[in-house]
Amino acid sequence: MNVKSIGATLLISGTMLGAGMLALPLISAGLGIYNTILLLTVLWAIMTYTGLILLEVCLNYPEGTGLEAIAYDLFGKPGKWVINISLLLLLYALSCAYIAGASSIYKNDFTDYFHISVSSHTIAIVFTIIIATIVFISTKAVDIANRVLFTSNIVIFFILVTTIIPYLHGHFLVNDHDSAKYAFAAIPVFITAFGFHGSVPSMVKYIGRDKPKTLRNIFVAGGLLPLVVYIIWEISMLGSLPRFGNHSFQYVAQHGSSVGVMLQQMQIFIQNNNIIYLIGAFSSIAMFTSYLCVSLGLFDSLASTFKRGNNTIDRLMTAVLCYLPPLVFTLVYPNGFVPALGAAAIFLTILAILFPVLALRKLRGKQHQIEYNVATNNIALFVVGFIGLQVIINQILTLNNAVPIFK
Numbered sequence: 001m002n003v004k005s006i007g008a009t010l011l012i013s014g015t016m017l018g019a020g021m022l023a024l025p026l027i028s029a030g031l032g033i034y035n036t037i038l039l040l041t042v043l044w045a046i047m048t049y050t051g052l053i054l055l056e057v058c059l060n061y062p063e064g065t066g067l068e069a070i071a072y073d074l075f076g077k078p079g080k081w082v083i084n085i086s087l088l089l090l091l092y093a094l095s096c097a098y099i100a101g102a103s104s105i106y107k108n109d110f111t112d113y114f115h116i117s118v119s120s121h122t123i124a125i126v127f128t129i130i131i132a133t134i135v136f137i138s139t140k141a142v143d144i145a146n147r148v149l150f151t152s153n154i155v156i157f158f159i160l161v162t163t164i165i166p167y168l169h170g171h172f173l174v175n176d177h178d179s180a181k182y183a184f185a186a187i188p189v190f191i192t193a194f195g196f197h198g199s200v201p202s203m204v205k206y207i208g209r210d211k212p213k214t215l216r217n218i219f220v221a222g223g224l225l226p227l228v229v230y231i232i233w234e235i236s237m238l239g240s241l242p243r244f245g246n247h248s249f250q251y252v253a254q255h256g257s258s259v260g261v262m263l264q265q266m267q268i269f270i271q272n273n274n275i276i277y278l279i280g281a282f283s284s285i286a287m288f289t290s291y292l293c294v295s296l297g298l299f300d301s302l303a304s305t306f307k308r309g310n311n312t313i314d315r316l317m318t319a320v321l322c323y324l325p326p327l328v329f330t331l332v333y334p335n336g337f338v339p340a341l342g343a344a345a346i347f348l349t350i351l352a353i354l355f356p357v358l359a360l361r362k363l364r365g366k367q368h369q370i371e372y373n374v375a376t377n378n379i380a381l382f383v384v385g386f387i388g389l390q391v392i393i394n395q396i397l398t399l400n401n402a403v404p405i406f407k
């Protein structure tokens, strides 16, 4: 792998590592560590596989062809609309999760670092304005801010997981009440955490259609890094807070399942302020960089959907469309962090599981140019498509409280 491929691998990992990661311990507390690791690995494999299916699909089109244009070619106008709307709704749902998550974490930061209490509404508004301003300035500004913050966060993560080891308790990790029944509610959020598929067309453009093997390696390695990071993160979080009791994951679940409350609870068990600061800094930066990248994607999609140009007035109108709806939603539903990530899974499943499967079936039915063939057959495509439908049904049930939820 050359330097460009390593950079591309990190971009894929960077897209995956975000709010989903912070929600993982909140949603997997009832599962216990063994079920969690198993489920993470299985879902990583499925998401990587559909990423490779999407790669084969994209390689049949000229470099720079987006998912929307591919959907139009294969499924006509309805296909194009489904992809377009799913993408916008995915990015809006993620935006709501980021604003809700960030306000709960930053509220905690203000109390921990400066001993002042700021309302989460104020934080949500200021956070959104800061992100909007950076995106409004230019893509270059986003790139610079992201590069600096993402690199610092990798360093913070490694310092954190090495210093937290003495504070981990083996008996917090496994519990008699661990149960696979909580997997239903966890699957959608886990799927969101492994989402990166919107970036497949741009990666093909960046690396080149003539290097299908390099692209395959980038997607596999780019997802493997988050899988390892997620497992280490789960062990660190589930190992430092008990499942039940006055101060526990159960308490967090009963108080809005927010990252901020989880951090407060951990403070009671980890009597080392530096570690608490590290977790706070890591979570805060993760929220910031992910929202920066995701809202840049939303900003560009809105500009192209509503045919807005690059002049100041047009950019301002796009920014209002991009940031106002999720901000208002979060102000009305401040506890929407986990539900918004779950809702995102519905649209992500359409884009990242169902669309690649249907598109490849259609392409292989036609005579398609063989640039890269992912190992698959109709049965495998059927199974993956079926899993995709299950994820959507699952999430609809979760939103209606019809599956077991750890409380």
Ligand SMILES: N[C@@H](Cc1ccccc1)C(=O)O
Binding pocket: 015, 016, 017, 018, 019, 020, 021, 094, 192, 193, 194, 195, 196, 197, 198, 290, 294, 348
């Ligand atoms: N994986 C990202 C969310 C995401 C999904 C799909 C595409 C891009 C980003 C996160 O966990 O924050």
